[in-house]
Structures are given as structure tokens and as C-alpha cells.
Amino acid sequence: METITRILGIDPGTRFVGYGVIERRANSLVCLDSGCIRAEGDSIAERLVIIYRGLREVIARHSPQAAAVETVFTGNNPKTAIAIGEGRGVALLSAAEQGLSVQGYEPALVKRAVAGSGRAGKDQVRDMVRVLLQLAESPETDHESDALALAITHARHLTTAERTGLGKSGLPLRRAKRQVPDFILKQLPPGIL
Numbered sequence: 001m002e003t004i005t006r007i008l009g010i011d012p013g014t015r016f017v018g019y020g021v022i023e024r025r026a027n028s029l030v031c032l033d034s035g036c037i038r039a040e041g042d043s044i045a046e047r048l049v050i051i052y053r054g055l056r057e058v059i060a061r062h063s064p065q066a067a068a069v070e071t072v073f074t075g076n077n078p079k080t081a082i083a084i085g086e087g088r089g090v091a092l093l094s095a096a097e098q099g100l101s102v103q104g105y106e107p108a109l110v111k112r113a114v115a116g117s118g119r120a121g122k123d124q125v126r127d128m129v130r131v132l133l134q135l136a137e138s139p140e141t142d143h144e145s146d147a148l149a150l151a152i153t154h155a156r157h158l159t160t161a162e163r164t165g166l167g168k169s170g171l172p173l174r175r176a177k178r179q180v181p182d183f184i185l186k187q188l189p190p191g192i193l
Helices: 044-062 078-097 107-115 122-132 142-163 174-179
Strands: 004-011 016-025 028-038 066-070 101-105
Touching (some): 004 078, 004 142, 016 142, 044 078, 066 142, 101 107, 101 142, 107 122, 122 142
């Protein structure tokens, strides 16, 4: 029987939240849906409610088994990092509440997994998302593109984990450590290998 894993990628924010749903079918990835939740509202609280409801609707519509969410990148502006963290919290809650397994990925790791370089630009990521998912056109927004890139990264993480013995049981084979790429090792809990 063919293994199919449906993954929701979420690019968090407090005004715009990208989402992308892909399916992993044997050796291919298929895009089922993607878009951007636009949170209109005067207060952060109102916008977070819109985001929460929007993500719940996407999850209900597609029934993914896993979610990949971008981790908070602080950069030079702590205020922006806090706002993104609030949006990320809502994304995590929406996914966890529906029973999805949730994994966070750093932006540089996502760029490296999709475009081959942790310093890839938005255009490079968008173009590679189009190629990897065999889309007729590139995603409309960076938020949508980033969400699909997160889902692709998680699909690749799952494939690597399964090939190295980190599959369904969740317990790794001790000999697998040398076979696991560095970018995957960074995502594993300390001491697991």
C-alpha cells in the first residue's frame, strides 16, 4: 500500500499568514492547496482570531496529518519577532488542537532544503517551489511560497527519517547518525541519536 502523508506548511504572521497543503506520494510531492489568510482588524487580538479561524478552516478542509511552522527569526527588530511569535503561537495552537504533529523549521534551513542555499532570495525559493511541486505558475505571494517551502522541507525531513530508521516507530537506529544530513540533525532533540 502506498504511503501518503498530507502536510500543512504555515508561514506565520499577524496580518498575513501563508498556508500550503501538500501530499507526499511515494517519490513525488503534490500541491493540494495554498493561499494567504489576510487578517483585517484594528487590534492584534482581532487579527489573531481571524488567523485562528482561517487555519482551523484549512485544517478541516484538508485533514493534514502534520504541520510545519517557521520558527521565530529575531533579526534586528525584537518588536517584529514578538509579533511573529504571537502569530506563530496561534498557528501552533490551531494545528495542535486538531491533533497534528507539529515541527518548526528555521528560515535558513527551509531555504537550504528547497533552494540549496540558506541565503537564497524570495524569488529563488518561489521558483524552486514551482519546480518541485510542478506548478503551472509560481505562488502569488511570498507568504504562500514560504508556506509551501515549509511543507516541502517537512516532507523531505520525513523521507530522510524513514530511510535512516527514524520512521513510524519514532525510535532511531543508532547507526543512522552518519547517514542523516546535518540540517536534519539540527532539528532532532538532543541525544536522540
